[in-house]
Amino acid sequence: MKKERTIIIRDPKLQKIRNGLRTILNLWKSDIKSSLRAKSSEFSEEGNFIKSREIQKKISELNLQYQLSICVCLHCGHSDKDMIFVPEMRQWLCVDCNSERVYFNNLRSNLKISNWQLGEFFERLMGEEGIGLTRSGAKCNGYAASERILNEMGVSKEKQEQFYELCEYYGGYCDCEIIFNAKPRFLEEDFNY
Numbered sequence: 001m002k003k004e005r006t007i008i009i010r011d012p013k014l015q016k017i018r019n020g021l022r023t024i025l026n027l028w029k030s031d032i033k034s035s036l037r038a039k040s041s042e043f044s045e046e047g048n049f050i051k052s053r054e055i056q057k058k059i060s061e062l063n064l065q066y067q068l069s070i071c072v073c074l075h076c077g078h079s080d081k082d083m084i085f086v087p088e089m090r091q092w093l094c095v096d097c098n099s100e101r102v103y104f105n106n107l108r109s110n111l112k113i114s115n116w117q118l119g120e121f122f123e124r125l126m127g128e129e130g131i132g133l134t135r136s137g138a139k140c141n142g143y144a145a146s147e148r149i150l151n152e153m154g155v156s157k158e159k160q161e162q163f164y165e166l167c168e169y170y171g172g173y174c175d176c177e178i179i180f181n182a183k184p185r186f187l188e189e190d191f192n193y
């Protein structure tokens with residue numbers, strides 16, 4: 001699909017039918033996976049590892065196809081919600097996760113912290129004035145280092161609050177998680193999710 005498409009079912013009886021069909025498809029997928037795993041085990045026991053790997057690849061493809069289908073939200077994993085197809089992501093999300101995605105996309109767009117400033121911030125946060133990230137570890141104390149660095153950079157408290165809200169959405173709940181989880185998401189050239 002090339003356009004965003006929302007499928008909303010309001011009638012409770014139809015929702016029950018939809019959810020039942022999704023459950024049946026999931027059970028069918030699980031049954032096929034079990035059969036394929038059994039075949040893979042047989043081939044492994046016989047020493048035919050090439051055939052076993054081929055079957056494992058089929059299992060992975062089956063899982064991927066299911067996860068990308070309208071049957072389940074790729075973000076939260078719920079299968080009992082209305083769905084929306086997001087073309088730039090090429091996947092289905094539940095309406096709730098899509099609303100969250102749109103909110104954080106807007107928050108990201110309105111953040112008004114340039115990529116240059118973000119780069120400087122992340123560099124300083126990784127360095128000695130931040131968490132001192134080395135092969136042997138890092139010193140992390142909540143958001144203490146990032147708050148100090150953002151204050152020194154002249155970023156307003158309001159922008160800092162928005163920044164931390166985005167960081168938490170990206171999995172950055174402390175200074176070191178900002179580096180490991182949020183930094184890659186902030187520096188993505190093509191920001192979609």
